[in-house]
Amino acid sequence: MSATSPSSTASSSRTPANPTTRTPPTPSEVFNDILSSAQPPPTYSQQTWNPSNPYFPHYHNQSMPTAATTPPEPLIPPTPALFTTPPILQDTLQTPSSKDQLSTAEICMKHLSNPSDPFPILSRREHIAFLEGGILGVQNGKLHQMMVVLDASRSWIIYWCLQGLASLGVDVGKYRERVISSLRPLQNESGGFGGGNGQVSHVTATYAAVLALAIVGRSDDEDGEEEALGIVDRKTMFRWLHEIKDWESGGFRVCVGGEEDVRGVYCALVILALLGLPPSGNLVKGTKEYLGRCQTYEGGFGATPNGDEAHGGYAFCTLAGLCTLGEPAVVLKKYLDMDRLVSWLSARQHAPEGGLSGRTNKLVDGCYATWVGGCWALVEAGINGPQDENEETVGEKRVVGSLWSREGLARYIMSCCQSPRGGLRDKPGKGADYYHSNYILLGLASTQNYFYYTPSPIPLSSPPPSSNHESADPPLPLTAPFLWRYSPRIPSNAPNVAEAIVEDMPAWPDDITEEDLLSGQEVESDRLKVHHPIFNIPFERVAEIEAWWKGKVGF
Ligand code: FPP
Numbered sequence: 001m002s003a004t005s006p007s008s009t010a011s012s013s014r015t016p017a018n019p020t021t022r023t024p025p026t027p028s029e030v031f032n033d034i035l036s037s038a039q040p041p042p043t044y045s046q047q048t049w050n051p052s053n054p055y056f057p058h059y060h061n062q063s064m065p066t067a068a069t070t071p072p073e074p075l076i077p078p079t080p081a082l083f084t085t086p087p088i089l090q091d092t093l094q095t096p097s098s099k100d101q102l103s104t105a106e107i108c109m110k111h112l113s114n115p116s117d118p119f120p121i122l123s124r125r126e127h128i129a130f131l132e133g134g135i136l137g138v139q140n141g142k143l144h145q146m147m148v149v150l151d152a153s154r155s156w157i158i159y160w161c162l163q164g165l166a167s168l169g170v171d172v173g174k175y176r177e178r179v180i181s182s183l184r185p186l187q188n189e190s191g192g193f194g195g196g197n198g199q200v201s202h203v204t205a206t207y208a209a210v211l212a213l214a215i216v217g218r219s220d221d222e223d224g225e226e227e228a229l230g231i232v233d234r235k236t237m238f239r240w241l242h243e244i245k246d247w248e249s250g251g252f253r254v255c256v257g258g259e260e261d262v263r264g265v266y267c268a269l270v271i272l273a274l275l276g277l278p279p280s281g282n283l284v285k286g287t288k289e290y291l292g293r294c295q296t297y298e299g300g301f302g303a304t305p306n307g308d309e310a311h312g313g314y315a316f317c318t319l320a321g322l323c324t325l326g327e328p329a330v331v332l333k334k335y336l337d338m339d340r341l342v343s344w345l346s347a348r349q350h351a352p353e354g355g356l357s358g359r360t361n362k363l364v365d366g367c368y369a370t371w372v373g374g375c376w377a378l379v380e381a382g383i384n385g386p387q388d389e390n391e392e393t394v395g396e397k398r399v400v401g402s403l404w405s406r407e408g409l410a411r412y413i414m415s416c417c418q419s420p421r422g423g424l425r426d427k428p429g430k431g432a433d434y435y436h437s438n439y440i441l442l443g444l445a446s447t448q449n450y451f452y453y454t455p456s457p458i459p460l461s462s463p464p465p466s467s468n469h470e471s472a473d474p475p476l477p478l479t480a481p482f483l484w485r486y487s488p489r490i491p492s493n494a495p496n497v498a499e500a501i502v503e504d505m506p507a508w509p510d511d512i513t514e515e516d517l518l519s520g521q522e523v524e525s526d527r528l529k530v531h532h533p534i535f536n537i538p539f540e541r542v543a544e545i546e547a548w549w550k551g552k553v554g555f
């Protein structure tokens with residue numbers, strides 16, 4: 001799938017955001033540091049750096065062709081003016097929202113234009129230490145007492161930390177038994193998982209539990225043949241999913257008697273797909289139509305079809321939900337207004353911050369790297385149609401290249417979201433947490449990869465293929481999400497255009513071990529382990545899980 005670049009082992013002039021050889025600075029020290037060293041941003045004409053790939057954090061590792069007469073280039077290119085100058089259009093009417101927006105842009109510009117480190121590297125070791133605190137317990141094996149409010153989110157904490165660690169390259173299989181023993185008691189006899197011990201089954205808690213079990217996978221023991229997902233009672237789960245289905249609207253409630261929204265739908269569909277639940281009549285009847293009705297006049301998606309405000313969280317649930325139910329080029333185009341969607345999604349990316357917001361007139365926040373950034377993979381695959389699975393020719397048949405600024409998001413993440421103490425955060429001034437750490441890392445991985453859908457294998461008995469062909473309701477088990485692939489090479493819109501072409505970025509270096517990650521040795525790659533764009537679990541796990549449920553007969 002990808003080649004290891006020799007540059008991955010070369011030495012670097014980029015510094016970790018948080019070097020561990022000295023006491024980590026406090027957030028206010030970092031802030032004062034930035035303030036005192038801030039200089040007026042360079043104008044476009046002052047900038048000499050004009051590579052075809054501005055998202056080029058490994059520039060220092062490349063041998064740069066310099067003519068004898070030209071002065072040597074700076075080791076790290078300066079931040080482009082787009083990310084260091086105030087927005088061209090500003091609200092003339094001052095409101096609390098316009099003031100918050102301007103002050104957020106100002107603080108982000110200071111971080112983005114830090115002259116001593118315009119593109120900090122990923123503080124991998126510090127983020128690993130932070131997330132391991134969530135899995136193992138920070139003090140005396142326990143989570144901080146502040147986490148008591150998350151008692152109904154136990155499976156979520158486990159998922160966020162496990163997936164965050166997996167993105168960073170940690171082999172999380174070592175937590176398998178611990179994860180199973182924490183999650184098993186949350187499973188109810190009536191089907192599904194509660195968020196905490198003794199709590200009623202909830203579809204989001206169940207989704208997080210299924211993802212966590214999917215991530216830890218199989219045991220290394222000789223007799224450890226069974227997936228951790230094997231602890232799920234698929235039969236009662238199936239029955240419970242029938243109970244939360246709203247047969248009239250096509251949607252799913254979050255729990256028996258609970259509210260109904262696109263979170264319920266997306267979580268239920270992921271559970272169905274990852275557990276490979278067997279054919280059952282019409283459990284997904286009317287669901288695509290339900291999701292289509294959640295699109296609003298803005299082009300984004302509200303929580304329900306009742307005209308709620310469009311929000312990035314619901315956009316991801318809707319798009320990923322539809323993509324569990326069929327080929328993206330068919331389901332997205334059939335049920336959505338794609339032009340309005342692209343318009344609303346594009347408006348979510350802010351300049352100068354580079355980061356993404358969740359809704360109109362709101363601020364950038366790192367977690368939208370997944371909820372909004374993750375939508376782009378699905379939308380681009382919907383527009384481009386199925387692609388050949390050939391590393392040499394992948395993306396050649398595409399209709400569009402990258403429709404968003406991967407560079408902008410990567411800069412926002414690296415400069416604004418890395419907490420000096422480890423872990424990732426919403427924005428400067430906020431503390432790191434497990435939720436933001438995971439979704440920011442997933443979003444960073446999305447900037448580093450091109451995701452595409454491969455042509456569906458057509459069974460001989462099926463009707464002849466046609467680009468608009470869609471069977472009324474997809475039969476269970478759901479197979480479409482298993483036909484996605486990725487490439488670390490991002491097709492560009494045009495050659496030499498200032499858009500990310502990350503093909504020079506090293507793939508995950510095969511020679512990096514977990515000891516390297518955790519020891520004093522700095523891993524000179526910002527590359528993350530790639531995830532599946534619908535499930536948000538390690539990509540490599542998905543085929544193994546498919547093989548696991550395909551090996552089952554019935555439940
Ligand atoms: C607003 O928060 C947040 C929402 C309205 C919903 C967010 C939904 C998700 C994150 C999706 C959840 C997905 C699953 C799978 C359960 P806010 O007002 O604090 O933030 P904002 O100002 O950025 O809108």
Ligand code: ZN
Pocket residue numbers: 365366367368426436
């Ligand atoms: Zn957030």
